[in-house]
Amino acid sequence: MLRLFALLAALMAAAPTAWAIESAPVTSPRATVTLIADQAALAPGQPFRVALRQRLAPGWHTYWINPGDAGQPPEVTLALPEGATAGAMRFPAPQRIPFGPLVNFGYEGEAVFNIPVTPPASLRPGETFTLVADATWLVCEQVCIPENGAFRLDIPVEAAPRPDPVTGPTFTAAEAAEPRAGPFAARVGFDGIHGAIDITGPAIAPGAVRDAFFFPIEANLLDNAAPQPLTVRDGVLRLGLTRARAEPLPPAIEGVVAITDAAGVRGAYLISAPPGEVPAAGGLPLWQAVLFAALGGLILNLMPCVFPILAMKAVALARLSGAAGGTVRAHAASYTAGVVLSFLALGGLMIGLRAAGGVAGWGFQFTSPVFVGAMAWLMLAVGLNLSGVYGLGGPVSAGGALAGRGGHAGSFFTGTLAVLVATPCTAPFMAAAIGAALGLGAVEALAVFGAMGLGMALPYAVLGAAPGLARVLPKPGVWMDRLKQGLAFPMYGAAAWLVWVLAEQAGPPAVLVVLVGGVLIGFAAWAVGLAQASGGRLGRFVGAVAMVGALALLPVLHAAPAPAQTTGAEGAEAWSEARLAALLAEGRPVFVNLTAAWCITCKVNERIALGTEGVRTAFAQRGVTVLTGDWTRGDPAITAALRAHGRDGVPLYLYYPAGATTPRILPQILTEGIVLGAL
DSSP: OHHHHHHHHHHHHHSOOOSOOBOOOEEOSSEEEEEEESEEEBOTTOOEEEEEEEEEOTTOEEEEEEEETSOOOOEEEEEOOTTOEEOOOBOOOOEEEEETTEEEEEEESEEEEEEEEEOOTTOOTTOEEEEEEEEEEEEESSSEEEEEEEEEEEEEBOSSOEEOTTTHHHHHHHHHHSOEEOSOEEEEEEETTEEEEEEEOTTOOTTTEEEEEEEESSTTSBOTTSOOOEEEETTEEEEEEEBSSOSOOOSSEEEEEEEEETTSOEEEEEEEEOBOOOOOTTOOOHHHHHHHHHHHHHHHTTSGGGHHHHHHHHHHHHHHTTOOHHHHHHHHHHHHHHHHHHHHHHHHHHHHHHHTTOOOOTTGGGGOHHHHHHHHHHHHHHHHHHTTSSOTTSSSOHHHHHHTOSSHHHHHHHHHHHHHHHTTOOOTTHHHHHHHHTTSOHHHHHHHHHHHHHHHHHHHHHHHHSGGGGGGSOOOSHHHHHHHHHTHHHHHHHHHHHHHHHHHHHOHHHHHHHHHHHHHHHHHHHHHHHHHHHOOSHHHHHHHHHHHHHHTTHHHHHTOOOOOOOOOSTTOEEOOHHHHHHHHHTTOOEEEEEEOTTOHHHHHHIIIIITSHHHHHHHHHHTOEEEEEEOTTOOHHHHHHHHHTTOSSSOEEEEEOTTOSSOEEOOSSOOHHHHHHHO
16 A cells, blocks of 8 residues: 555656636636736746736626727736746637727637746746736726736746646637738728728639728727728728827727638738728729729610700701711710719819829719709700700800800800719719729729710710611701600709709798799790891890809808708618618618719619618618718718729718628619618
């Protein structure tokens, strides 16, 4: 029996201890915190690790180095023996922790913060290495409670290091959760407060990435609650970003990108992104942007915005019946030049305004009540001209008179007017093309806008290339005057629609102003018509005075206050970034409709797709919250949201399934089937 006891004692002395190198715990109802080491015995001069280990009660969380919208990261102060050194505490990659409209960055469950330590080489085997730490940390649930504790580790010194088999797996898991250097390059760019970060690397592919999020190390740099729309193509991962404040950027934005692959495995990588130009979301190459622009311009001829101008096109085509081939080609060239140059001018204006820090997107001019009122008067003046109230050359609306001319100037300015009234509509392919154009250089961007103009002018250009097609039209005659007078009514209809748009933008006072101006325009047209019939000059003078009176009303429209934002669809709420973030934090499905009163495409979609009984029932059954953003007056927050999703005009439709933070972008031309399919 004595021999057996002696043998057991010898085995116990030779076996490594099964006790973990872990301090006494600091315990509260919210967390149990200890200090642990990865070595059961350390060797002189050889580095090892200690860690602050937090085991949190359910529902409680602690914080990353950048805590997000609120919070405080843990801090540890080590008291080391003479000659020992310690590195900086390392933080695992965090999680997003929503709390109402706020988002925090931190950890739930268990968090382990590694600290590398190097003992002095002067230690001798048999000695004890004593390490003392004071730590503070903050734990939060519905309330936040600061906690603190003092810890002590006594680690034996041996000739060779001996890993701790109990704490070893904890350190292995903590190391795997730490962000590491990855084979990626990054750059970040902003246009105002909205922008994007591009992360490039050979391993990135659309089928390889399920989700991603960028965590900035610097606090208060980005809007933590804002969504980060994800787009992935071969070699490039893009995340949309929103700045928390419009201040100069640091030389580089440091942070961690957490990427979840197709298998659901999450990896975190350290990123340093210098500021620069980031191409528009979607990353279309130039040739594809040009092709999309041309297709979008061609389809724009079929959109309802251009219907009023079809009246002037029809009259112009009627004039060309029986004309010589050279005449047909010249008129087609004049109209094409008017369309293309107008697109180039509009694109140049958008690029210039954005470069100067202004807000400009497709259709941006219709966000101004002054422009809408002036366009309503222009449509009225063109209609009065087509009705025969006055002839060409009078002071009533130079634009309308130019568009109504029978020569090449008339063809040119018909193209110009067609572009102006086409902007409330967005055709398929156009959104991606415009978004790409405004992220390219000025020359490349203008090439995209020029291609869009060529696409819109293509039907008329084909007529010029094949002038024989004009011969199939009826011969000129009295019917042309009847057609001209009848086609004035689409212009009156356009004027009435623009007055309704103005009512949505600026309310009844603005409507009164534009109606008074319309009366003055009508009076001026009548006076000029009388003067043209009699040959007198008094009527022209009276008409000019009436025109000046109408133009004097434009500053009143500019000062008109914006009415309260409407939500449009029954049961919809007003869109805001904060409301969207709160709904997503609750895991609820959300449908976002960014629209405008002057956007005919938007109104058609709302009538035939979003407003149907089937879609409303589907929204209700699935608990979908509908958020409507009204861009009628060019709300800067909505402009920023459009840009964040690679768009520069309305409509924009986003669907966030339950629990998702990245939306699905629906087409700009909707049907009930498309919306139900997305749900």
